[in-house]
Amino acid sequence: MTPALDTPVLIAGGGPTGLVLASVLAANGVNCLLAERNPSTTRFPKMDITHGPSMELLRRLSVDQELRRVGVASQFSFDVIFAPGLNGPEVGRWRLPSVDEQRAALAKSVDGSRPGQPWQRLSQALFEKVLMERCQRDPLIDVHQGWRLESCSEIDGAVEATLVGAGDDSTTVRAGYLIGCDGASSRVRNELGIAMTGAPEFTHFALVHFRSPDMANLHALGQFWHLFFTSGVAVIAQDEVDTWTLHVDLGPELSEEDPIGDPREFVLRALGRPIEITGVLASSIWRPTALLADSYGRGRILLAGDAVHTMIPTGGYGMNTGLGDAFNLGWKLAAVVRGWGGQTLLDSYEQERRPVGERNRDVSLENAVVHLQYRAMADGDLIMADSADGTAHRAALGEFLAANDGENLSLGIELDVRYDNSPIVCTPDGQAPPWDRRTFVPTVRAGHRAPNIVVGPDETLFDSFGPGFTLVDACRHPEAKRLVDGAVLSGIPLHHLVVEDSRCRELYENQLVLVRPDLHIAWSGTTVTDAAAIIERARGAA
Numbered sequence: 001m002t003p004a005l006d007t008p009v010l011i012a013g014g015g016p017t018g019l020v021l022a023s024v025l026a027a028n029g030v031n032c033l034l035a036e037r038n039p040s041t042t043r044f045p046k047m048d049i050t051h052g053p054s055m056e057l058l059r060r061l062s063v064d065q066e067l068r069r070v071g072v073a074s075q076f077s078f079d080v081i082f083a084p085g086l087n088g089p090e091v092g093r094w095r096l097p098s099v100d101e102q103r104a105a106l107a108k109s110v111d112g113s114r115p116g117q118p119w120q121r122l123s124q125a126l127f128e129k130v131l132m133e134r135c136q137r138d139p140l141i142d143v144h145q146g147w148r149l150e151s152c153s154e155i156d157g158a159v160e161a162t163l164v165g166a167g168d169d170s171t172t173v174r175a176g177y178l179i180g181c182d183g184a185s186s187r188v189r190n191e192l193g194i195a196m197t198g199a200p201e202f203t204h205f206a207l208v209h210f211r212s213p214d215m216a217n218l219h220a221l222g223q224f225w226h227l228f229f230t231s232g233v234a235v236i237a238q239d240e241v242d243t244w245t246l247h248v249d250l251g252p253e254l255s256e257e258d259p260i261g262d263p264r265e266f267v268l269r270a271l272g273r274p275i276e277i278t279g280v281l282a283s284s285i286w287r288p289t290a291l292l293a294d295s296y297g298r299g300r301i302l303l304a305g306d307a308v309h310t311m312i313p314t315g316g317y318g319m320n321t322g323l324g325d326a327f328n329l330g331w332k333l334a335a336v337v338r339g340w341g342g343q344t345l346l347d348s349y350e351q352e353r354r355p356v357g358e359r360n361r362d363v364s365l366e367n368a369v370v371h372l373q374y375r376a377m378a379d380g381d382l383i384m385a386d387s388a389d390g391t392a393h394r395a396a397l398g399e400f401l402a403a404n405d406g407e408n409l410s411l412g413i414e415l416d417v418r419y420d421n422s423p424i425v426c427t428p429d430g431q432a433p434p435w436d437r438r439t440f441v442p443t444v445r446a447g448h449r450a451p452n453i454v455v456g457p458d459e460t461l462f463d464s465f466g467p468g469f470t471l472v473d474a475c476r477h478p479e480a481k482r483l484v485d486g487a488v489l490s491g492i493p494l495h496h497l498v499v500e501d502s503r504c505r506e507l508y509e510n511q512l513v514l515v516r517p518d519l520h521i522a523w524s525g526t527t528v529t530d531a532a533a534i535i536e537r538a539r540g541a542a
């Protein structure tokens with residue numbers, strides 16, 4: 001056994017959630033130890049869309065440009081095509097804009113109803129690589145790749161954990177806090193005895209990640225991001241160069257021990273059209289689930305990401321929700337470690353994030369049902385028929401898909417995240433705008449996500465925010481000073497941002513708005529009756 005290690009925060013799991021959490025802690029000046037059981041980051045593509053609001057958060061870590069550099073080039077659409085096969089006929093298309101097109105649309109959108117940053121196509125393998133290299137470069141993050149967390153418990157006001165490395169070498173870690181970001185089969189969650197409830201594994205998918213430069217055949221229906229066959233086959237364009245992923249729904253029962261066999265043959269059979277394959281990068285069987293943990297942790301041991309919520313990939317909510325957890329928890333943990341955060345801060349993590357995990361899990365299932373209905377509706381013969389009945393059948397499928405196109409058009413899910421009953425949010429006045437899955441109504445109501453707009457070439461209002469709290473002063477109110485003084489007294493990092501631009505003042509309703517480091521509103525108003533009470537609540541000490 002190697003000697004014990006001491007750290008304020010131990011993170012188990014270096015997937016997207018753990019990597020981002022470590023980065024947020026470091027950005028707030030807090031050390032952590034990141035233990036990842038695998039010696040290298042994932043080779044499996046998995047996540048392939050990072051939503052605009054996640055890109056806004058990642059920009060606060062100054063990692064957005066690097067992710068865009070390695071991700072899919074900005075001119076390519078996010079189009080989703082539905083067809084019986086590569087040869088068509090196309091029965092439906094969700095037209096989804098490229099990064100360039102979305103960026104142009106966001107620049108014209110002046111009402112704050114959209115995120116400030118466009119979305120990004122990017123495989124999880126690349127996302128993890130970029131974030132891991134960033135963590136390795138950061139002197140505040142002690143990265144231990146190839147070390148798995150074996151056991152953990154809370155003892156005498158700290159956490160003790162055992163890590164096991166190569167050759168069964170083991171070490172003990174004493175940490176102020178342990179965060180289990182160790183994925184769907186979380187060891188940390190199991191150690192705490194916390195159950196997951198929802199829709200367990202209900203089918204099997206075969207995945208083959210392969211290289212092919214054969215655009216002539218793969219793009220027979222035109223460029224696409226996702227192509228869904230009626231047979232339960234999906235093709236994902238990973239980089240618009242030569243990398244693709246094939247997913248095949250094999251159903252709840254597997255009839256063969258090795259359903260993929262030769263991955264090349266498997267791809268050719270599934271695509272039904274000969275294509276040139278120049279390499280197989282990975283293949284596996286995976287099982288989607290939609291589950292939520294009964295609790296997000298206990299005491300000094302907390303959980304985040306897939307360790308507390310698993311989702312069907314339809315909509316791309318899994319990692320994006322995990323990033324939301326990491327940004328929510330990261331500043332709170334840092335505040336507690338640095339001494340300015342009160343106890344309620346950590347309690348608020350579950351109160352704020354579990355309802356979001358539950359909602360997104362449920363909507364990922366709703367999205368999946370659309371695909372199941374499309375497949376059930378499609379008649380294999382009629383869809384190909386050169387007849388009036390065939391035309392009518394294809395039109396009916398197209399109408400169904402057009403009427404159910406919310407999978408990647410759900411700003412309500414991606415952006416309208418509200419922490420209504422949070423103990424660290426000041427009780428807002430007035431009625432909240434109604435929640436709607438497809439839209440985001442900008443508001444400065446406490447608990448809601450702060451609104452953002454583009455203010456210049458590659459610049460949004462959020463770029464003027466501080467790394468900690470920001471007091472957006474859209475009314476040049478003399479009482480702002482009382483909040484600034486209160487923050488200084490409590491040690492809260494706060495940037496006082498006086499907004500001059502008339503559009504931004506209007507967007508912030510000519511009020512004073514206290515925005516948290518995770519871009520949620522802690523308080524807003526035009527008079528500061530009790531600055532100390534606002535600050536105490538925002539820092540979890542009320």
Ligand SMILES: Cc1cc2nc3c(=O)[nH]c(=O)nc-3n(C[C@H](O)[C@H](O)[C@H](O)COP(=O)(O)OP(=O)(O)OC[C@H]3O[C@@H](n4cnc5c(N)ncnc54)[C@H](O)[C@@H]3O)c2cc1C
Nearest residue numbers: 013015016017037047048049149183305306316318319320
């Ligand atoms: C086909 C597919 C497509 C997807 N598409 C999207 C998408 O477009 N958008 C989206 O947001 N999400 C998507 N997802 C979901 C996304 O992949 C997950 O939500 C995301 O990986 C969760 O990140 P995580 O860090 O919480 O967990 P994980 O990625 O599972 O990472 C957990 C990490 O912990 C490590 N670990 C496990 N046990 C231990 C231990 N005992 N000690 C130390 N380390 C340990 C693991 O090795 C792993 O690196 C998709 C998933 C799939 C399968």
